[in-house]
Amino acid sequence: MRTDIFARLDREPEPPKIEIPRMSRTRLALFGGTSAFYLAIVVAVLASTWLVALDWKVMLFRPYQQWPELHAFLDYFVVLGQRGPTAVMVAAWLGWRSWRQHTLRPLLVLGAALLLLNCTVGAVKLGLGRLGPHYATQIGSAELFAGGDIFPSGHTANAVVTWGILAYLATTPRARRHLSALSAVVSLGVGLTTVYLGTHWLSDVLLGWAAGLLIMLGLPWCEPLIGRTEAWIFAVREQWRARRRLGVPSLPVAAGGPRTSPAGAPGRYARPAPAPAGEPVREPETVSVGGGRLAPSTPSPTGRTSGHTERPRPHGVRSERTPVTPSGSRRPPHSRTVAGG
Numbered sequence: 178m179r180t181d182i183f184a185r186l187d188r189e190p191e192p193p194k195i196e197i198p199r200m201s202r203t204r205l206a207l208f209g210g211t212s213a214f215y216l217a218i219v220v221a222v223l224a225s226t227w228l229v230a231l232d233w234k235v236m237l238f239r240p241y242q243q244w245p246e247l248h249a250f251l252d253y254f255v256v257l258g259q260r261g262p263t264a265v266m267v268a269a270w271l272g273w274r275s276w277r278q279h280t281l282r283p284l285l286v287l288g289a290a291l292l293l294l295n296c297t298v299g300a301v302k303l304g305l306g307r308l309g310p311h312y313a314t315q316i317g318s319a320e321l322f323a324g325g326d327i328f329p330s331g332h333t334a335n336a337v338v339t340w341g342i343l344a345y346l347a348t349t350p351r352a353r354r355h356l357s358a359l360s361a362v363v364s365l366g367v368g369l370t371t372v373y374l375g376t377h378w379l380s381d382v383l384l385g386w387a388a389g390l391l392i393m394l395g396l397p398w399c400e401p402l403i404g405r406t407e408a409w410i411f412a413v414r415e416q417w418r419a420r421r422r423l424g425v426p427s428l429p430v431a432a433g434g435p436r437t438s439p440a441g442a443p444g445r446y447a448r449p450a451p452a453p454a455g456e457p458v459r460e461p462e463t464v465s466v467g468g469g470r471l472a473p474s475t476p477s478p479t480g481r482t483s484g485h486t487e488r489p490r491p492h493g494v495r496s497e498r499t500p501v502t503p504s505g506s507r508r509p510p511h512s513r514t515v516a517g518g
Contacts (some may be wrong), residue, residue: 200397216389232378236310240373251370258332258367263339285403287451330377330385331370334338337389
């Protein structure tokens, strides 16, 4: 009796129908509150309010110098917010789930979330152009529109979205609660780690949390498009499989040789079979119709017969007819002997 994990997975029943999250009133309220918080952070930084002063106080405090023993561990921990490694890990897990559940929805949800993250966060980063703490030039300044790209924090927003996808796609309430707590701890830890390392202002982290949470709250609006995309991919796959089943493999043809078609199918380049040895070759017969001749019909690649019918010529008077020697006569020409030859 097999006791390994693969045997247990083979006996595992198919999961129940997955419930797709809807845009409920609670989710709408959270989305509106998070949007207001997002705008408040942007306005506070643009106006160089108390939030910018707090950024500078934390930066001048230099947490990485206050607790240097944490530096080695947090250098590795912050990788949980980098887009490349985290996307690969989560995509591998969701790919296995897609294979087990016979659906592409987990991977499509991850792709839609990452696309929204890149578009929204990237646009704000490039539009505001804020410099990081290590590149600041004037104390007390917001360092905006200076060619930077750190506001909001991409590490923080990516941690919220990437690990939050696991909770969003959970199939049971218990798993959803546990994964939500895990994603919250990871995203909070990654954001504070960037402040500790001095790579982001505190306001960058606050806006990164809000940006990632907005994407997670707005994902139900993308579910209809995700469903249509999945149905289209499956339809294309079925068409491809049907073509492979109905396709006739072509026979190998030597270079420069004639092409032949499979047996039973009319071929465009098919040649008639040669006559058996010893049997005379018959010339195609012509049929006279109304004074004209009908050339022998030849089959076309489409299965139709094509023939050329000569138009009948009017009968003239015997005196008007001119004897014509037929061309291509089979009789050999009469040999004339020359006298004295």
